[in-house]
Amino acid sequence: MLKKISKNPILKWSLLVIAAGVALFFLLFGSIYFGVWGKIPSSKELTELTQNKATQVLASNGKLIGKFYIFDRQPIDFEQFPPHLIEALIATEDTRFYEHDGIDNRSLLRVFVKSILLQDDSAGGGSTISLQLAKNIYGRKDFGPLGIVVNKLQEAIIAKRLEDIYSKNEILELYFNTVPFSDNTYGIESASLKFFNKKTSALSLTEAAVLVGMLKASHYYNPRIFPERSRLRRDVVLMQMAKYGYLEMEEAEAAKLEPLILDYKSFSHDKGIAPYFREQIRKDVSSILDTLKNSDGDTYNIYRDGLIVHTTLNYEMQKLAEEAVLEHMSQLQKEHENSYGKYGPWDTNKKILNDAIKRTPRYQKLLKKGLGEKEIMLSMEEKRPTEVFTYNGMETRNISTIDSISHYLKFLNSGLLAVAPEDGSVQAWVGGVDFRFFKYDHVAQSKRQVGSTFKPFVYTAALENGMDPCAYFSVREVTYDNDWTPSNSSSEGDDPHMNYNLKTALSRSMNTIAVKVLMETGINNVVSQARRMGIESELPPYPSLALGTASLGLTEMAGAYTSYVNNGFYTKPYYITRIEDGEGNLLASFEPQVSKAKAFSEDTRKIMLNMMEATVNEGTAVRLRYKYGLRNDIAGKTGTTQNNKDGWFVGITPNLVCVTWVGSDDHRIGFRNTSIGQGANSALPIFAKLLQKMNADASFADVTNARFAPLPSSLAEMMECPPKERDNFLERLFSGKKEKDDRSKNDRRDKKKKGFFKRLFGKKDDN
Incomplete structure (x- = not known):
């Protein structure tokens, strides 16, 4: 056999290339495994996974009014995932999830051959849920031309370790709680609340399909921005579920006929319900947390530790209060501006306008750069398209910074x-x-x-x-x-x-x-x-x-x-x-402050x-x-x-x-x-x-x-006395002198005390 190989140069070089490729693979794999390309988390570290978790702020009825986070993530337990959500994920992302040990060898070999031997950057695809989980948790780094291979192999090692430590259900739980969705949202619960205003456990079949479909490309299939794309991707997910036996074809076809309806709730700190209240909560809770220690002796972090802040706010009353303010203020603003006409102090009072200009960050920044007053004002008079607030919605106007300042000065608050x-x-x-x-x-x-x-x-x-x-x-x-x-x-x-x-x-x-x-x-x-x-x-x-x-x-x-x-x-x-912490353990409580004395x-x-x-x-x-x-x-x-x-x-x-x-x-x-x-x-x-x-x-x-x-x-x-009474002539005559003598007591008429003039003229006491 060896003689035949040595006499056939094509076969000889083919085997040498294969051997070199295998050697190169194992050399690369070994360097990755032993941390040459960066430390890989050990099995012990993987058993103690911690992720940044959003702190939730709840109204008095437990309804979510806001969150504080670095990444909008809100973990939940496996039991809260509806079966059709899990089935949609497996049918679309990893049909052999329950059969492999975290690595799809065929897919990994395809990536190796195409990426290294054929230099095809589009070789990806075929990642298992466990591999995606590894990517979700630890992200990817730029390693140059070998980047995709190094990252894939690192993820493969992590995925194998995850499979050794966690059950399949636990891996699904970790995956759904870390996977990124559209609009900077992490985890299925946050996505469900943001796009459909409901908890994950309440997701319908089609809603679950929309969220799972989003995972292929979270921006491209964002249902808020691209509803038609999202709907078509949803339908692909439904057909995948039918293909792999999770749905009858009739069920899938019927579900495809349902319209895509969002109930979008943004938890941006600047938007949503009670933003001023939430900002005050953020300040107060941050101060409170500085006085508390966790089990490791560290202080809690409002952006990372997934705390739960319970408040007294009445969610429904807050909504009505905000509506009442906007309804009245929009009308009052018109009256206010109309009353001044073209001569509002925001335009005509130069001191008020100049003071406002000098308080702006832009003015201060230009001043620090060494620009003179004239140069700064010229710069701030340059007009550009600018989005401004009005009660009729946002408007884009071609205005200067000074125009913008004047615009906001006129608003009542x-x-x-x-x-x-x-x-x-x-x-x-x-x-x-x-x-x-x-x-x-x-x-x-x-x-x-x-x-x-x-x-x-x-x-x-x-x-x-x-x-x-x-x-x-x-x-x-x-x-x-x-x-x-x-x-x-x-x-x-x-x-x-x-x-x-x-x-x-x-x-x-x-x-x-x-x-x-x-x-x-x-x-x-x-x-x-x-x-x-x-x-x-x-x-x-x-x-x-x-x-x-x-x-x-x-x-x-x-x-x-x-x-x-x-x-x-x-x-x-x-x-x-x-x-409370994320497990519901009490960290601090507060009681009403009622005065002790009347x-x-x-x-x-x-x-x-x-x-x-x-x-x-x-x-x-x-x-x-x-x-x-x-x-x-x-x-x-x-x-x-x-x-x-x-x-x-x-x-x-x-x-x-x-x-x-x-x-x-x-x-x-x-x-x-x-x-x-x-x-x-x-x-x-x-x-x-x-x-x-x-x-x-x-x-x-x-x-x-x-x-x-x-x-x-x-x-x-x-209190049975007439609302008013008029002085008689003699009272007026004498009250003037009395007023000069004692201004603070000049006109008191005690109805329970019979006065001299009343007795003099026989006037009856009103009591």
Whole structure:
């Protein structure tokens, strides 16, 4: 035989080539096996596989509202895979999966011959599920011309070790939890939730086929971008299932007739439900995790450790709140811009525009490069196609950077916070109109002057310090220190000789009377009362405090107002209930923060609630009744700050406190006039629209059908006094001198105390 070979040069050289090829293969394989091309994980390392896992943020009902991840991966157990999903995968990707030991030798030989001997880069294909799993876990590196062979052999070694360690079902579990899908999504559960808004276990046959079909080329067969391609690929998967006996041909043909319908849910941090809330969760949880250690003594990582964060957020209410904000703000924005016409301060006020320009990252970057002011401005005046936000959708305009800055300066913004008063649990949180373009969170970060929404604190302090609810005060203007003379925005101040009781003065938000009540009560007493209700921010100790010159946040306001429907105890808003690891083990838990002492008496609470109900039924918030047709039990308070810079509304129902704010991010830009900027027009409608939507949804019946307890007869009798009375001649004669002597007490008319003039003229006591 050897003589025949030696005499036949063709056969001799053929055998030498084959021998050299085999030797080369084993040499290459040996170098790969022993780590010359990079370390291959050992069997021990493979038994301790860990993958970056997304942290999930859940609403109070367990519904997913967002995730934090490096790769969007959400592992699940094998038992959660429906049979048709597994069958679709095997029929399409690896028909001999249950027969081989991780390596398809025929496929591997084909790759070797075509790639090395024939230099055919398109030799791939035929990879087993185990080989794909190895690639999914460890990725591929660039080894030059031999790259595909080296990577394939590395994956073959890893695949063989995986098969020795794990059962077939465990390999399928690992595969489905690591395989990449379209839109930067890793793992079947994340893909199922993203494309069909359902858990993997609920996937239909055709939905499973769409996801499995996507694995061939995740971008090319992305059903969101290329629905027709995806549908055709789905049909290939269905026919493969029929070919290998997983479906009857009739079943496959029937399934092919079904339309491809997505229910796409993006979990991009900038998009989706509650983005401002999720960003606050990210900040808080990251800080909390810095104080916790895992079993290895390391701190947890919000992006890698697959934690579960449970929150108090009401998923459905949050959706309705976001809808309410956008519906109202889109209309209000039109009114705002139309009121200014071509002379909006975002265009005409050069200081406001220049300040905004200098705050931009681009300006700062050019400044650091050493460019002068003129050069920077010329650069920022260059026009280019730019996508900008509008309430009608994104628009592409040919504008400069300066034009873009001016565009965003004109937008009003908003904040909404709704809490359950008994424990302070946050039900809805809207920090602005669109997180993609307005990152500043007006719930967590903003403090603005609160206007007349501070007045209830003044009246609460007055009642607590012995003032009678039927005390009368003149609407007359008075000048205080620093020549400050508060006035009323309505016609109530036209008759300076008219006196109003506390309920009427509060419900109609009379500025002159609010300041007089504060001065008679004592500024320090009012500040102390606000502190007992949970207000922690600085409160300026001046008469103007009564009109809300203090800058407070929405969380402070919401917490303080809960005391009116929580038996006098204020509750600090909270939103994280517990944090668990991926196995459900508790890492941290959080309880409601309710004040230990009552902020005021029960009688004061009931009287104040009655006064704020009057605000809704007959006062500044009456449009809740006549315009929005709300018949719920509602108390509340409107607020408008100086020069119409801020609009506020606090809505109170027995089981919900909701604070809304509207204004410009640049506080120098206010509303053009009070009719647009007053809280009743700018902020109140958001609450009104939210409550309308909740009224239409029976699941909110515990909130919408709740009723305030009626005012006890003893308190009702105490408040039985005319809303207003006019001074008689002698009272007016003497009240002028009295006002000069003691401005803070000039017009009080205590209905329970018989005054000299009433006795003189025989006027009966109204009580």
